[in-house]
Amino acid sequence: MDNLGYLIAAYVIIWLGLFAYLFWMSGMLKTLGAEVEELRLRLRARSDQSEAGAQPPAPVEAAGR
Amino acid sequence: MAVLAAPARRRASDATSRNGWLLILNGAAALLVLATLVAALALTPPERVEGNVFRIFYVHVPLAWLMYVAFFVVFAASALYLWKRSDTWDRVARVSAEVGLLFTTLVLISGSIWGRPVWGVWWTWDARLTTTLVLWFIYLAYLLLRAYAQEGGQAPRYAAVLGIIGFVDVPIVQFSVTWWRTLHPQSTVLESGHLSGSMLATLFLSLIAFTVFGLAIFLQRFRLETLRDHARALRQQLDDEEGFA
Numbered sequence: 001m002d003n004l005g006y007l008i009a010a011y012v013i014i015w016l017g018l019f020a021y022l023f024w025m026s027g028m029l030k031t032l033g034a035e036v037e038e039l040r041l042r043l044r045a046r047s048d049q050s051e052a053g054a055q056p057p058a059p060v061e062a063a064g065r
Numbered sequence: 066m067a068v069l070a071a072p073a074r075r076r077a078s079d080a081t082s083r084n085g086w087l088l089i090l091n092g093a094a095a096l097l098v099l100a101t102l103v104a105a106l107a108l109t110p111p112e113r114v115e116g117n118v119f120r121i122f123y124v125h126v127p128l129a130w131l132m133y134v135a136f137f138v139v140f141a142a143s144a145l146y147l148w149k150r151s152d153t154w155d156r157v158a159r160v161s162a163e164v165g166l167l168f169t170t171l172v173l174i175s176g177s178i179w180g181r182p183v184w185g186v187w188w189t190w191d192a193r194l195t196t197t198l199v200l201w202f203i204y205l206a207y208l209l210l211r212a213y214a215q216e217g218g219q220a221p222r223y224a225a226v227l228g229i230i231g232f233v234d235v236p237i238v239q240f241s242v243t244w245w246r247t248l249h250p251q252s253t254v255l256e257s258g259h260l261s262g263s264m265l266a267t268l269f270l271s272l273i274a275f276t277v278f279g280l281a282i283f284l285q286r287f288r289l290e291t292l293r294d295h296a297r298a299l300r301q302q303l304d305d306e307e308g309f310a
Binding site: 003004006007009010011013014017018021022025026028029032033035036039040042043046050 | 106116117118120121124125128167170171174175178179181182278282285286288289292293295296299300302303306307
């Protein structure tokens with residue numbers, strides 16, 4: 001009783017399953033890493049904008065001098 | 066400026082050291098798995114009755130071990146979540162349930178492929194197989210609850226309760242072969258003297274390799290889930306600020 005085909009099938013399916021999961025995780029890590037970076041940049045740009053908007057406008061005569 | 070930059074520098078250095086440890090763990094897992102494959106497929110002799118198909122044992126048993134460990138982690142993290150209400154414990158439980166479901170799926174598939182030449186059937190309603198299938202459905206329900214529940218609602222609490230109750234099936238799976246005598250063999254590998262010295266050595270190597278590999282998978286998945294939660298929080302913050310603007 002040897003049944004090498006069953007042995008090969010079991011090992012191939014197990015390792016394919018595990019590596020597919022690892023591959024999916026590594027893809028998701030890359031995608032999410034890029035998304036987090038983009039969101040951080042957008043938040044920083046927004047806070048820079050609101051800081052610039054909160055500063056009092058320069059007096060007109062001072063600007064004219 | 067230097068004062069402001071210090072925590073960021075410390076965070077970056079922590080992340081680098083974490084990544085270093087993860088790399089070492091992944092390297093160790095890869096080497097151990099490779100050694101297990103060589104030992105299981107080339108160095109260990111075939112079993113007297115079953116022949117080469119018995120080599121499925123060296124992946125089937127460690128996967129079942131990882132399944133138990135993963136669901137125990139879900140149980141413990143769920144209890145800790147209910148006690149401390151910490152998002153980290155909820156995340157640990159969520160990740161461990163997913164990884165555990167993957168291991169259970171592979172246990173069921175490898176068992177079925179092994180069962181065909183040995184028992185003559187792909188599937189039978191044997192006590193061990195049936196209780197394992199029930200376990201698979203319990204944690205599938207757990208993950209579906211997490212996936213479809215409203216964000217920020219009661220989902221973590223309900224899931225924690227399911228994570229604790231669901232664990233009741235784990236000892237039933239383990240002792241099913243003792244309580245009901247059906248087709249699946251009993252867990253008496255170490256007592257019966259059924260395995261030769263080299264077979265036992267391969268089994269132990271395989272258990273160690275899969276434990277390290279399982280830990281590496283869990284940590285990688287945990288990192289991914291942490292990043293996902295972080296992205297969600299940033300998106301929320303951005304939406305709030307855009308709402309104000």
